[in-house]
Amino acid sequence: MSTPVSDEATAPWPAPTVNGPISATVSLPGSKSLTNRYLVLAALADEPSRLRAPLRSRDTLLMASAVRSLGTVLDDATATGAFGADWLITPGELRGPASIDVGLAGTVMRFVPPIAALANGDIAFDGDPHARVRPMGPIIEALRGLGITVDDNGGGRLPFTVRGTGSVRGGTLEIDASASSQFVSALLLAGARFEEGLTLRHVGGQVPSEPHVTMTVEALRDVGVVIDDSEPDVWRVEPGRVGGLDVMVEPDLSNAAPFLAAAVLAGGQVTVPGWPQYTTQAGDHLRDLLDQMGADVSLDRDGLTVRSTGELYGLDADLRAAGELTPTIAALAALAETPSHLRGIAHLRGHETDRLAALATELNQLGGNVTETEDGLIIKPAKLHGGVFHSYADHRMATAGAVIGLKVAGVSVENIGTTAKTLPEFTQLWERMLTASDGPERR
Known part of the structure; x- marks a missing residue:
């Protein structure tokens, strides 16, 4: 501790x-978990998105800053509720170099590296002091398993740099997500943009917080991504387009x-x-x-x-x-x-x-x-x-x-x-x- x-x-x-x-x-105000998933999908989409009544908190502002750093445009629209304006999100070409501050947000430190792998250029990640002791090894090793170079000085934790090449082949990957369901969600969110899609298999103890994986699967289906989760601990994401969103964010x-x-x-x-x-x-x-x-x-x-x-x-x-x-x-x-x-x-x-x-x-x-x-x-x-x-x-x-x-x-x-x-x-x-x-x- x-x-x-x-x-x-x-x-x-x-x-x-x-x-x-x-x-x-x-x-x-809105759900942090949903807001950050929607921000990631909007950054990967083929068309603009609108998030209605999103949460504006440290974690979601860090995610917004991260996708902006990679080339996404975020604009505030007319307010629709008690908690501030909508976000209008226009995807752009993913590119570096960029530096990402993850703060202490698990969703930022785990969801953004697979997006960085799709960018052209080096993307550096770091965060608050305690972020440097949070588990990151499964994501780093997964990216390496997909052919991505990640420099972490052998520590398996922050800080590290993802050396993106603009594309990821994808394919079949095994991961131990027994420490966090976010490891599964991170890869699924980006999987449709991989050339061969992604077949992800969890090996290890039971995945904790499984409702968050279900949340990710449903968010992907909302933007037209084809994903098969019928086999326990296996997820198959077909390659293809990611549609835009026009969604009201549920309260947290x-x-x-x-x-x-x-x-x-x-x-x-x-x-x-x-x-x-x-x-x-x-x-x-x-x-x-x-x-x-x-x-x-x-x-x-x-x-x-x-x-x-x-x-x-x-x-x-x-x-x-x-x-x-x-x-x-x-x-x-x-x-x-x-x-x-x-x-x-x-x-x-x-x-x-x-x-x-x-x-x-x-x-x-x-x-x-x-x-x-x-x-x-x-x-x-x-x-x-x-x-x-x-x-x-x-x-x-x-x-x-x-x-x-x-x-x-x-x-x-x-x-x-x-x-x-x-x-x-x-x-x-x-x-x-x-x-x-x-x-x-x-x-």
């Missing part, structure tokens, strides 16, 4: 505490987690409008998880509503398909009346930080009873107290600290600004939820 990263210019954020039920509607369901958790903890209700009846987003697992923990969850034309009396129970859950929800679920579990066992999430050790170690450390230093296992956490009831909850420059750790602070007085979150990675207005939305006209007594 990396050490906590302090923002010396910003004092720890005092997490608001509530003493009574809340009642609020929280509208959220994983970013809804802390707001819906607030209803579970405080009692009352929170509604997130625009929740799709069908979605490939992993955040949709919240419906079942919060139900297991004692909430009443309903989905109708108004959106997803979570109601609770404030009773909160632990759960035994395999979160492999929705690992990004773990920090919020762990925060709830630490305040529950019964124990919890969160499993199937060993891959979280390679995210923005080692999330399992970070959660155990931060919850325990507030008085919690959390034990790490090989692939998860065991969380037992304990009386928590105030203190500084470190974020480790991880947006989901920061929001987990805010959740804990709702019921534990004196909790401050270090570097709450890291939430800008996927939700730039988190603190404003949080305060707005808690100060709704029929909201709770604050203390």
